Amino acid sequence: MPPEQHAEQHDDILLEASDERGILRLTLNDMARRNALSEAMLARLRESLDRAAADNTVRVIVLAAHGPAFCAGHDLKQMTAVRDAPDRGRAYFTELMAACSGVMQAIVDNPKPVIAEVAGVATAAGCQLVASCDLAYASPEARFATPGVHIGLFCSTPMVALSRNVSNKHAMEMLLTGELIPAESAADIGLINRVVPAEELTAHVTGVAHQVAAKSSMTVATGKKAFYRQREMPLAQAYEYASGVMVENMLARDAEEGIDAFIGKRVPEWSDR
Template identity: 60%
Template sequence: MADVVSLKADGAPSPLIVEAADGILRLTLNSPPANALSIAMMETLKAEILRAGADKAVRVIILAARGKVFCAGHDLKEMTAHRADADRGKAFFEKTFALCAELMLTITHCPKPVIAEIEGLATAAGCQLVATCDLAICTDAATFCTPGVNIGLFCSTPMVAVSRAAHRKQAMEMLLTGETIDASNAKDFGLVNRIVPKEYLRQVVDKYAAVIASKSPLTLKIGKEAFYRQIDMPLEEAYAYSGRVMTENMLARDAEEGIAAFLGKRHPEWTGE
Protein backbone atom coordinates (compact mmCIF):
# COMPACT_ATOMS: atom_id res chain seq x y z
CA MET A 1 0.00 0.00 0.00
CA ALA A 2 1.21 3.51 -0.76
CA ASP A 3 1.33 6.09 2.02
CA VAL A 4 -1.41 8.64 1.27
CA VAL A 5 -1.39 10.96 4.27
CA SER A 6 1.19 11.17 7.07
CA LEU A 7 1.48 14.95 7.48
CA LYS A 8 -1.01 17.73 8.18
CA ALA A 9 -1.31 20.68 5.83
CA ASP A 10 1.01 22.68 8.12
CA GLY A 11 3.71 19.99 7.86
CA ALA A 12 3.21 18.62 11.37
CA PRO A 13 2.85 14.84 11.78
CA SER A 14 -0.72 13.64 11.44
CA PRO A 15 -2.23 11.55 14.26
CA LEU A 16 -2.94 8.98 11.56
CA ILE A 17 -1.05 7.44 8.68
CA VAL A 18 -3.57 6.74 5.92
CA GLU A 19 -2.90 4.10 3.26
CA ALA A 20 -5.29 2.79 0.63
CA ALA A 21 -5.10 0.12 -2.07
CA ASP A 22 -7.33 -2.54 -3.58
CA GLY A 23 -10.38 -1.50 -1.61
CA ILE A 24 -8.59 -1.67 1.76
CA LEU A 25 -8.03 1.44 3.88
CA ARG A 26 -5.35 1.16 6.57
CA LEU A 27 -5.46 3.75 9.37
CA THR A 28 -2.36 3.63 11.57
CA LEU A 29 -2.29 5.48 14.91
CA ASN A 30 0.76 7.68 14.63
CA SER A 31 1.41 9.14 18.09
CA PRO A 32 3.85 6.74 19.75
CA PRO A 33 4.77 5.79 22.37
CA ALA A 34 1.21 5.83 23.78
CA ASN A 35 -0.95 6.40 20.67
CA ALA A 36 -3.39 7.96 23.14
CA LEU A 37 -6.94 8.88 22.21
CA SER A 38 -6.42 12.62 22.51
CA ILE A 39 -9.08 14.97 21.19
CA ALA A 40 -7.04 15.40 18.00
CA MET A 41 -6.62 11.65 17.54
CA MET A 42 -10.31 10.92 18.08
CA GLU A 43 -11.47 13.73 15.79
CA THR A 44 -9.10 12.62 13.04
CA LEU A 45 -9.99 8.95 13.35
CA LYS A 46 -13.72 9.67 13.40
CA ALA A 47 -13.44 11.89 10.31
CA GLU A 48 -11.48 9.25 8.38
CA ILE A 49 -13.95 6.48 9.22
CA LEU A 50 -16.90 8.66 8.24
CA ARG A 51 -15.19 9.50 4.96
CA ALA A 52 -14.38 5.85 4.31
CA GLY A 53 -17.96 4.86 5.02
CA ALA A 54 -19.13 7.08 2.18
CA ASP A 55 -16.31 6.14 -0.21
CA LYS A 56 -17.38 3.42 -2.67
CA ALA A 57 -13.74 2.58 -3.32
CA VAL A 58 -13.26 1.44 0.29
CA ARG A 59 -14.43 -2.08 1.12
CA VAL A 60 -12.62 -2.78 4.42
CA ILE A 61 -10.90 -0.65 7.08
CA ILE A 62 -7.89 -1.75 9.14
CA LEU A 63 -6.92 0.01 12.39
CA ALA A 64 -3.25 -0.45 13.27
CA ALA A 65 -0.65 1.46 15.30
CA ARG A 66 3.02 2.44 15.28
CA GLY A 67 5.22 1.45 18.17
CA LYS A 68 5.02 -0.96 21.09
CA VAL A 69 1.62 0.25 22.32
CA PHE A 70 -1.48 -0.17 20.19
CA CYS A 71 -3.38 2.43 22.22
CA ALA A 72 -3.01 3.50 25.85
CA GLY A 73 -6.51 4.96 26.08
CA HIS A 74 -7.36 8.56 26.78
CA ASP A 75 -4.60 11.17 27.04
CA LEU A 76 -4.46 11.58 30.82
CA LYS A 77 -1.95 14.44 30.58
CA GLU A 78 -4.31 16.34 28.28
CA MET A 79 -7.21 15.70 30.65
CA THR A 80 -5.28 16.52 33.82
CA ALA A 81 -4.23 19.88 32.38
CA HIS A 82 -7.89 20.91 32.41
CA ARG A 83 -8.22 20.43 36.18
CA ALA A 84 -6.99 24.01 36.35
CA ASP A 85 -10.17 25.16 34.55
CA ALA A 86 -12.84 27.00 36.54
CA ASP A 87 -15.06 23.89 36.49
CA ARG A 88 -12.13 21.59 37.45
CA GLY A 89 -12.23 20.15 33.95
CA LYS A 90 -15.85 18.99 33.94
CA ALA A 91 -16.66 20.44 30.49
CA PHE A 92 -13.49 19.01 28.95
CA PHE A 93 -14.08 15.59 30.51
CA GLU A 94 -17.63 15.57 29.13
CA LYS A 95 -16.31 16.54 25.71
CA THR A 96 -13.69 13.78 25.81
CA PHE A 97 -16.07 10.98 26.78
CA ALA A 98 -18.79 12.18 24.39
CA LEU A 99 -16.32 12.30 21.50
CA CYS A 100 -15.06 8.84 22.40
CA ALA A 101 -18.62 7.50 22.34
CA GLU A 102 -19.14 9.16 18.95
CA LEU A 103 -15.97 7.51 17.63
CA MET A 104 -16.98 4.05 18.84
CA LEU A 105 -20.49 4.43 17.41
CA THR A 106 -19.00 5.66 14.13
CA ILE A 107 -17.04 2.40 13.90
CA THR A 108 -20.12 0.32 14.73
CA HIS A 109 -22.37 2.21 12.30
CA CYS A 110 -19.78 2.33 9.51
CA PRO A 111 -21.08 0.21 6.60
CA LYS A 112 -17.56 -1.13 6.03
CA PRO A 113 -16.08 -3.91 8.22
CA VAL A 114 -13.36 -2.64 10.58
CA ILE A 115 -10.46 -4.90 11.60
CA ALA A 116 -8.17 -4.11 14.54
CA GLU A 117 -4.51 -5.12 14.07
CA ILE A 118 -2.93 -5.23 17.53
CA GLU A 119 0.74 -5.40 18.35
CA GLY A 120 1.61 -4.54 21.94
CA LEU A 121 -0.64 -3.13 24.66
CA ALA A 122 -4.27 -2.08 24.32
CA THR A 123 -5.39 -0.51 27.57
CA ALA A 124 -8.51 1.30 28.86
CA ALA A 125 -10.12 3.15 25.92
CA GLY A 126 -7.55 1.41 23.70
CA CYS A 127 -9.04 -1.91 24.78
CA GLN A 128 -12.45 -0.35 24.13
CA LEU A 129 -11.30 0.46 20.60
CA VAL A 130 -10.30 -3.18 20.02
CA ALA A 131 -13.58 -4.47 21.44
CA THR A 132 -15.55 -2.09 19.21
CA CYS A 133 -13.98 -3.26 15.94
CA ASP A 134 -15.78 -5.99 14.01
CA LEU A 135 -12.73 -8.26 14.00
CA ALA A 136 -9.49 -8.20 15.97
CA ILE A 137 -6.23 -9.97 15.16
CA CYS A 138 -3.19 -9.67 17.44
CA THR A 139 0.34 -10.93 17.93
CA ASP A 140 1.17 -13.53 20.56
CA ALA A 141 2.87 -10.74 22.55
CA ALA A 142 -0.18 -8.43 22.62
CA THR A 143 -1.71 -7.58 26.00
CA PHE A 144 -5.00 -6.04 27.09
CA CYS A 145 -6.40 -4.41 30.21
CA THR A 146 -8.99 -2.02 31.67
CA PRO A 147 -6.89 -0.67 34.56
CA GLY A 148 -8.93 2.35 35.58
CA VAL A 149 -9.80 0.81 38.95
CA ASN A 150 -6.09 1.01 39.84
CA ILE A 151 -6.09 4.81 39.63
CA GLY A 152 -9.53 5.46 41.11
CA LEU A 153 -11.29 5.81 37.77
CA PHE A 154 -13.46 2.81 36.85
CA CYS A 155 -13.34 2.05 33.10
CA SER A 156 -17.05 2.72 32.68
CA THR A 157 -17.03 3.74 29.02
CA PRO A 158 -14.59 0.99 27.96
CA MET A 159 -16.93 -1.34 29.85
CA VAL A 160 -19.67 -0.75 27.26
CA ALA A 161 -17.64 -2.27 24.42
CA VAL A 162 -15.72 -4.83 26.47
CA SER A 163 -18.87 -6.25 28.09
CA ARG A 164 -20.41 -6.70 24.65
CA ALA A 165 -17.35 -8.43 23.18
CA ALA A 166 -16.11 -10.52 26.11
CA HIS A 167 -18.07 -12.97 28.19
CA ARG A 168 -19.74 -11.25 31.14
CA LYS A 169 -17.71 -12.70 33.99
CA GLN A 170 -14.43 -12.27 32.12
CA ALA A 171 -15.32 -8.64 31.40
CA MET A 172 -16.03 -8.10 35.10
CA GLU A 173 -12.73 -9.77 35.97
CA MET A 174 -10.86 -7.30 33.77
CA LEU A 175 -12.81 -4.31 35.09
CA LEU A 176 -12.64 -5.19 38.80
CA THR A 177 -9.00 -6.29 38.97
CA GLY A 178 -7.45 -3.98 36.38
CA GLU A 179 -4.98 -6.76 35.64
CA THR A 180 -3.38 -7.24 32.24
CA ILE A 181 -4.32 -10.32 30.26
CA ASP A 182 -2.24 -11.92 27.53
CA ALA A 183 -3.28 -12.69 23.96
CA SER A 184 -4.34 -16.24 24.79
CA ASN A 185 -6.71 -15.06 27.52
CA ALA A 186 -7.98 -12.26 25.28
CA LYS A 187 -8.94 -14.87 22.70
CA ASP A 188 -10.58 -17.06 25.33
CA PHE A 189 -12.45 -14.03 26.68
CA GLY A 190 -13.74 -13.14 23.20
CA LEU A 191 -11.81 -9.88 22.67
CA VAL A 192 -9.80 -11.10 19.67
CA ASN A 193 -10.40 -13.53 16.82
CA ARG A 194 -6.90 -14.76 16.09
CA ILE A 195 -3.36 -14.73 17.44
CA VAL A 196 -0.45 -14.78 15.01
CA PRO A 197 3.35 -14.42 15.26
CA LYS A 198 4.53 -10.82 15.07
CA GLU A 199 6.31 -11.29 11.74
CA TYR A 200 3.09 -12.45 10.07
CA LEU A 201 0.63 -9.99 11.64
CA ARG A 202 0.23 -7.58 8.74
CA GLN A 203 0.27 -10.39 6.20
CA VAL A 204 -2.56 -12.22 7.98
CA VAL A 205 -4.62 -9.06 8.52
CA ASP A 206 -4.19 -8.03 4.90
CA LYS A 207 -5.31 -11.50 3.81
CA TYR A 208 -8.45 -11.30 5.96
CA ALA A 209 -9.16 -7.83 4.60
CA ALA A 210 -8.69 -8.98 1.01
CA VAL A 211 -11.08 -11.90 1.49
CA ILE A 212 -13.75 -9.61 2.95
CA ALA A 213 -13.13 -6.94 0.29
CA SER A 214 -13.90 -9.53 -2.40
CA LYS A 215 -17.51 -9.80 -1.21
CA SER A 216 -20.45 -7.67 -2.33
CA PRO A 217 -20.17 -4.27 -0.61
CA LEU A 218 -23.95 -4.05 -0.37
CA THR A 219 -24.14 -7.44 1.32
CA LEU A 220 -21.44 -6.46 3.82
CA LYS A 221 -23.30 -3.25 4.63
CA ILE A 222 -26.62 -5.05 5.10
CA GLY A 223 -25.04 -7.79 7.19
CA LYS A 224 -23.04 -5.56 9.52
CA GLU A 225 -26.01 -3.31 10.26
CA ALA A 226 -28.29 -6.29 10.86
CA PHE A 227 -25.77 -7.98 13.15
CA TYR A 228 -25.57 -5.07 15.57
CA ARG A 229 -29.30 -4.35 15.45
CA GLN A 230 -30.47 -7.90 16.14
CA ILE A 231 -27.93 -8.87 18.77
CA ASP A 232 -29.73 -7.21 21.68
CA MET A 233 -33.27 -7.99 20.50
CA PRO A 234 -35.43 -10.69 22.09
CA LEU A 235 -35.20 -13.95 20.14
CA GLU A 236 -38.59 -13.71 18.42
CA GLU A 237 -38.03 -10.08 17.45
CA ALA A 238 -34.55 -10.88 16.12
CA TYR A 239 -35.91 -13.62 13.85
CA ALA A 240 -38.71 -11.39 12.56
CA TYR A 241 -36.27 -8.55 11.88
CA SER A 242 -33.63 -10.75 10.23
CA GLY A 243 -36.30 -12.34 8.04
CA ARG A 244 -37.26 -8.91 6.72
CA VAL A 245 -33.60 -8.11 6.13
CA MET A 246 -33.01 -11.33 4.18
CA THR A 247 -36.09 -10.70 2.04
CA GLU A 248 -34.83 -7.26 1.08
CA ASN A 249 -31.35 -8.68 0.54
CA MET A 250 -32.74 -11.35 -1.81
CA LEU A 251 -34.26 -8.60 -3.96
CA ALA A 252 -30.87 -6.88 -4.38
CA ARG A 253 -29.09 -7.20 -7.72
CA ASP A 254 -25.94 -8.50 -6.01
CA ALA A 255 -27.87 -11.37 -4.40
CA GLU A 256 -29.43 -12.22 -7.75
CA GLU A 257 -25.98 -12.14 -9.38
CA GLY A 258 -24.32 -14.07 -6.57
CA ILE A 259 -26.83 -16.90 -6.64
CA ALA A 260 -26.74 -17.06 -10.44
CA ALA A 261 -22.94 -17.18 -10.35
CA PHE A 262 -23.00 -19.96 -7.75
CA LEU A 263 -25.46 -22.02 -9.77
CA GLY A 264 -23.54 -21.31 -12.97
CA LYS A 265 -20.20 -22.17 -11.33
CA ARG A 266 -18.59 -18.82 -12.16
CA HIS A 267 -17.25 -15.84 -10.20
CA PRO A 268 -19.84 -13.15 -9.41
CA GLU A 269 -19.47 -9.59 -10.66
CA TRP A 270 -20.64 -7.25 -7.91
CA THR A 271 -22.25 -3.89 -8.65
CA GLY A 272 -23.10 -2.90 -5.09
CA GLU A 273 -26.79 -2.71 -5.93
Protein backbone atom coordinates in the same frame (compact mmCIF):
# COMPACT_ATOMS: atom_id res chain seq x y z
CA MET B 1 3.94 -10.32 2.04
CA PRO B 2 0.87 -8.06 1.65
CA PRO B 3 0.52 -6.01 -1.56
CA GLU B 4 2.47 -2.78 -1.55
CA GLN B 5 0.54 0.11 -0.01
CA HIS B 6 0.30 3.42 -1.84
CA ALA B 7 -1.43 6.80 -1.65
CA GLU B 8 -0.02 7.31 1.82
CA GLN B 9 -1.09 10.46 3.64
CA HIS B 10 1.29 11.65 6.38
CA ASP B 11 0.51 13.70 9.43
CA ASP B 12 1.82 13.72 12.98
CA ILE B 13 -0.52 11.26 14.64
CA LEU B 14 -2.43 9.24 12.05
CA LEU B 15 -1.23 7.71 8.79
CA GLU B 16 -3.57 6.68 6.01
CA ALA B 17 -2.71 4.25 3.22
CA SER B 18 -4.93 2.51 0.69
CA ASP B 19 -4.26 -0.31 -1.74
CA GLU B 20 -5.68 -1.12 -5.13
CA ARG B 21 -8.18 -3.62 -3.68
CA GLY B 22 -9.99 -1.15 -1.45
CA ILE B 23 -8.22 -1.65 1.87
CA LEU B 24 -7.81 1.56 3.88
CA ARG B 25 -5.13 1.26 6.55
CA LEU B 26 -5.30 3.75 9.44
CA THR B 27 -2.17 3.66 11.61
CA LEU B 28 -2.00 5.41 14.97
CA ASN B 29 1.34 7.19 14.97
CA ASP B 30 1.60 9.20 18.20
CA MET B 31 4.26 7.00 19.78
CA ALA B 32 5.43 9.70 22.21
CA ARG B 33 2.03 9.49 23.89
CA ARG B 34 1.64 5.73 23.36
CA ASN B 35 -0.99 6.44 20.71
CA ALA B 36 -3.32 7.88 23.34
CA LEU B 37 -6.82 8.95 22.34
CA SER B 38 -6.13 12.65 22.71
CA GLU B 39 -8.53 15.28 21.42
CA ALA B 40 -6.56 15.44 18.19
CA MET B 41 -6.40 11.66 17.73
CA LEU B 42 -10.13 11.27 18.31
CA ALA B 43 -10.86 14.05 15.83
CA ARG B 44 -8.61 12.51 13.19
CA LEU B 45 -10.03 9.04 13.68
CA ARG B 46 -13.59 10.29 13.43
CA GLU B 47 -12.80 12.29 10.30
CA SER B 48 -11.11 9.31 8.64
CA LEU B 49 -13.88 6.87 9.58
CA ASP B 50 -16.63 9.19 8.35
CA ARG B 51 -14.79 9.85 5.11
CA ALA B 52 -14.23 6.12 4.55
CA ALA B 53 -17.90 5.38 5.19
CA ALA B 54 -18.86 7.64 2.28
CA ASP B 55 -16.05 6.52 -0.05
CA ASN B 56 -17.17 3.78 -2.45
CA THR B 57 -13.56 2.85 -3.19
CA VAL B 58 -13.01 1.79 0.43
CA ARG B 59 -14.21 -1.74 1.12
CA VAL B 60 -12.44 -2.64 4.39
CA ILE B 61 -10.71 -0.55 7.07
CA VAL B 62 -7.68 -1.82 9.01
CA LEU B 63 -6.79 -0.09 12.26
CA ALA B 64 -3.14 -0.55 13.29
CA ALA B 65 -0.48 1.31 15.27
CA HIS B 66 3.22 2.08 15.35
CA GLY B 67 5.29 1.49 18.48
CA PRO B 68 5.04 -0.83 21.49
CA ALA B 69 1.57 0.44 22.44
CA PHE B 70 -1.43 -0.08 20.18
CA CYS B 71 -3.28 2.52 22.23
CA ALA B 72 -2.91 3.53 25.87
CA GLY B 73 -6.41 4.95 26.16
CA HIS B 74 -7.15 8.55 27.07
CA ASP B 75 -4.36 11.09 27.53
CA LEU B 76 -4.48 11.46 31.34
CA LYS B 77 -2.06 14.42 31.36
CA GLN B 78 -4.31 16.28 28.94
CA MET B 79 -7.33 15.46 31.08
CA THR B 80 -5.67 16.46 34.35
CA ALA B 81 -4.64 19.86 32.93
CA VAL B 82 -8.26 21.08 32.94
CA ARG B 83 -8.95 20.43 36.63
CA ASP B 84 -8.22 24.07 37.47
CA ALA B 85 -11.28 25.20 35.52
CA PRO B 86 -14.19 26.58 37.61
CA ASP B 87 -16.20 23.41 36.92
CA ARG B 88 -13.15 21.21 37.73
CA GLY B 89 -13.17 20.01 34.14
CA ARG B 90 -16.74 18.72 33.96
CA ALA B 91 -17.54 20.37 30.61
CA TYR B 92 -14.26 19.21 29.08
CA PHE B 93 -14.64 15.64 30.38
CA THR B 94 -18.21 15.51 29.07
CA GLU B 95 -17.12 16.67 25.62
CA LEU B 96 -14.17 14.27 25.53
CA MET B 97 -16.27 11.24 26.53
CA ALA B 98 -18.83 12.16 23.88
CA ALA B 99 -16.08 12.40 21.24
CA CYS B 100 -14.63 9.04 22.25
CA SER B 101 -18.03 7.36 22.31
CA GLY B 102 -18.69 8.87 18.90
CA VAL B 103 -15.55 7.29 17.46
CA MET B 104 -16.48 3.87 18.85
CA GLN B 105 -19.97 4.14 17.41
CA ALA B 106 -18.54 5.35 14.09
CA ILE B 107 -16.69 2.02 13.91
CA VAL B 108 -19.78 -0.05 14.70
CA ASP B 109 -22.05 2.04 12.45
CA ASN B 110 -19.55 2.18 9.59
CA PRO B 111 -20.84 0.19 6.58
CA LYS B 112 -17.27 -0.97 5.96
CA PRO B 113 -15.87 -3.78 8.16
CA VAL B 114 -13.16 -2.54 10.54
CA ILE B 115 -10.31 -4.88 11.51
CA ALA B 116 -7.93 -4.21 14.41
CA GLU B 117 -4.30 -5.26 13.93
CA VAL B 118 -2.81 -5.27 17.42
CA ALA B 119 0.95 -5.65 17.86
CA GLY B 120 1.27 -3.93 21.24
CA VAL B 121 -0.48 -3.05 24.47
CA ALA B 122 -4.11 -1.93 24.33
CA THR B 123 -5.39 -0.50 27.59
CA ALA B 124 -8.51 1.33 28.82
CA ALA B 125 -10.05 3.18 25.84
CA GLY B 126 -7.42 1.45 23.69
CA CYS B 127 -8.91 -1.89 24.68
CA GLN B 128 -12.31 -0.35 23.96
CA LEU B 129 -11.06 0.53 20.48
CA VAL B 130 -10.12 -3.11 19.82
CA ALA B 131 -13.42 -4.40 21.22
CA SER B 132 -15.36 -1.96 19.01
CA CYS B 133 -13.84 -3.33 15.79
CA ASP B 134 -15.64 -6.05 13.84
CA LEU B 135 -12.59 -8.31 13.76
CA ALA B 136 -9.31 -8.23 15.69
CA TYR B 137 -6.02 -10.10 15.33
CA ALA B 138 -3.01 -9.75 17.58
CA SER B 139 0.63 -10.76 17.87
CA PRO B 140 1.81 -12.76 20.92
CA GLU B 141 3.34 -9.55 22.28
CA ALA B 142 -0.05 -7.83 22.55
CA ARG B 143 -1.60 -7.29 25.98
CA PHE B 144 -5.03 -6.02 26.96
CA ALA B 145 -6.40 -4.35 30.09
CA THR B 146 -9.05 -2.04 31.48
CA PRO B 147 -6.88 -0.72 34.33
CA GLY B 148 -8.82 2.35 35.43
CA VAL B 149 -9.62 0.77 38.78
CA HIS B 150 -5.93 1.13 39.70
CA ILE B 151 -6.22 4.92 39.61
CA GLY B 152 -9.73 5.34 41.01
CA LEU B 153 -11.36 5.68 37.59
CA PHE B 154 -13.52 2.71 36.63
CA CYS B 155 -13.36 1.97 32.89
CA SER B 156 -17.08 2.61 32.41
CA THR B 157 -17.02 3.53 28.72
CA PRO B 158 -14.58 0.74 27.76
CA MET B 159 -16.98 -1.53 29.66
CA VAL B 160 -19.67 -0.91 27.02
CA ALA B 161 -17.63 -2.40 24.17
CA LEU B 162 -15.96 -5.03 26.35
CA SER B 163 -19.24 -6.38 27.75
CA ARG B 164 -20.62 -6.75 24.23
CA ASN B 165 -17.71 -8.97 23.19
CA VAL B 166 -16.92 -11.22 26.15
CA SER B 167 -18.93 -12.93 28.88
CA ASN B 168 -20.00 -11.02 31.99
CA LYS B 169 -17.57 -12.87 34.25
CA HIS B 170 -14.58 -12.25 31.95
CA ALA B 171 -15.51 -8.60 31.47
CA MET B 172 -15.92 -8.03 35.19
CA GLU B 173 -12.63 -9.77 35.95
CA MET B 174 -10.82 -7.38 33.59
CA LEU B 175 -12.69 -4.35 34.94
CA LEU B 176 -12.37 -5.18 38.64
CA THR B 177 -8.73 -6.35 38.66
CA GLY B 178 -7.37 -4.02 35.98
CA GLU B 179 -4.73 -6.63 35.20
CA LEU B 180 -3.13 -7.10 31.79
CA ILE B 181 -4.14 -10.28 30.00
CA PRO B 182 -1.98 -11.90 27.28
CA ALA B 183 -3.08 -12.19 23.68
CA GLU B 184 -3.88 -15.91 24.00
CA SER B 185 -6.28 -15.19 26.88
CA ALA B 186 -7.85 -12.37 24.87
CA ALA B 187 -8.49 -14.86 22.07
CA ASP B 188 -9.87 -17.45 24.49
CA ILE B 189 -12.49 -15.04 25.85
CA GLY B 190 -13.44 -13.61 22.45
CA LEU B 191 -11.91 -10.16 22.72
CA ILE B 192 -9.83 -10.91 19.60
CA ASN B 193 -10.25 -13.50 16.86
CA ARG B 194 -6.82 -15.04 16.80
CA VAL B 195 -3.17 -14.71 17.78
CA VAL B 196 -0.80 -14.56 14.81
CA PRO B 197 3.04 -14.59 14.88
CA ALA B 198 4.33 -11.02 14.85
CA GLU B 199 6.16 -11.41 11.56
CA GLU B 200 2.96 -12.68 9.90
CA LEU B 201 0.43 -10.33 11.49
CA THR B 202 0.18 -7.65 8.81
CA ALA B 203 0.10 -10.21 6.01
CA HIS B 204 -2.60 -12.18 7.82
CA VAL B 205 -4.78 -9.13 8.46
CA THR B 206 -4.32 -7.95 4.88
CA GLY B 207 -5.31 -11.40 3.63
CA VAL B 208 -8.49 -11.37 5.70
CA ALA B 209 -9.23 -7.83 4.53
CA HIS B 210 -8.83 -8.82 0.89
CA GLN B 211 -11.04 -11.86 1.43
CA VAL B 212 -13.81 -9.65 2.81
CA ALA B 213 -13.24 -6.95 0.19
CA ALA B 214 -13.86 -9.51 -2.56
CA LYS B 215 -17.48 -9.88 -1.42
CA SER B 216 -20.37 -7.66 -2.46
CA SER B 217 -20.04 -4.45 -0.44
CA MET B 218 -23.83 -4.15 -0.39
CA THR B 219 -24.13 -7.61 1.17
CA VAL B 220 -21.39 -6.94 3.72
CA ALA B 221 -22.88 -3.58 4.73
CA THR B 222 -26.35 -5.10 5.02
CA GLY B 223 -25.07 -7.93 7.20
CA LYS B 224 -22.94 -5.75 9.47
CA LYS B 225 -25.80 -3.35 10.15
CA ALA B 226 -28.22 -6.21 10.82
CA PHE B 227 -25.79 -8.00 13.13
CA TYR B 228 -25.42 -5.09 15.54
CA ARG B 229 -29.11 -4.15 15.44
CA GLN B 230 -30.52 -7.62 16.12
CA ARG B 231 -28.05 -8.25 18.93
CA GLU B 232 -29.83 -5.74 21.17
CA MET B 233 -33.33 -7.09 20.47
CA PRO B 234 -35.40 -9.77 22.23
CA LEU B 235 -35.37 -13.09 20.35
CA ALA B 236 -38.75 -12.81 18.62
CA GLN B 237 -38.12 -9.20 17.58
CA ALA B 238 -34.64 -10.13 16.31
CA TYR B 239 -36.07 -12.88 14.10
CA GLU B 240 -38.79 -10.57 12.77
CA TYR B 241 -36.22 -7.90 11.97
CA ALA B 242 -33.69 -10.32 10.46
CA SER B 243 -36.38 -11.95 8.34
CA GLY B 244 -37.26 -8.58 6.85
CA VAL B 245 -33.58 -7.90 6.15
CA MET B 246 -33.30 -11.31 4.48
CA VAL B 247 -36.27 -10.63 2.21
CA GLU B 248 -34.86 -7.27 1.08
CA ASN B 249 -31.43 -8.84 0.59
CA MET B 250 -32.93 -11.61 -1.57
CA LEU B 251 -34.42 -8.95 -3.84
CA ALA B 252 -31.07 -7.17 -4.27
CA ARG B 253 -29.19 -7.47 -7.56
CA ASP B 254 -26.08 -9.03 -5.99
CA ALA B 255 -28.08 -11.78 -4.27
CA GLU B 256 -29.66 -12.67 -7.58
CA GLU B 257 -26.24 -12.66 -9.26
CA GLY B 258 -24.58 -14.62 -6.46
CA ILE B 259 -27.20 -17.37 -6.43
CA ASP B 260 -27.18 -17.62 -10.23
CA ALA B 261 -23.38 -17.86 -10.18
CA PHE B 262 -23.48 -20.56 -7.50
CA ILE B 263 -26.00 -22.63 -9.45
CA GLY B 264 -24.09 -22.07 -12.68
CA LYS B 265 -20.73 -22.88 -11.05
CA ARG B 266 -19.14 -19.58 -12.06
CA VAL B 267 -17.53 -16.64 -10.28
CA PRO B 268 -20.08 -13.91 -9.44
CA GLU B 269 -19.69 -10.39 -10.80
CA TRP B 270 -20.76 -7.98 -8.09
CA SER B 271 -22.43 -4.66 -8.84
CA ASP B 272 -22.58 -3.73 -5.13
CA ARG B 273 -26.33 -3.17 -5.21
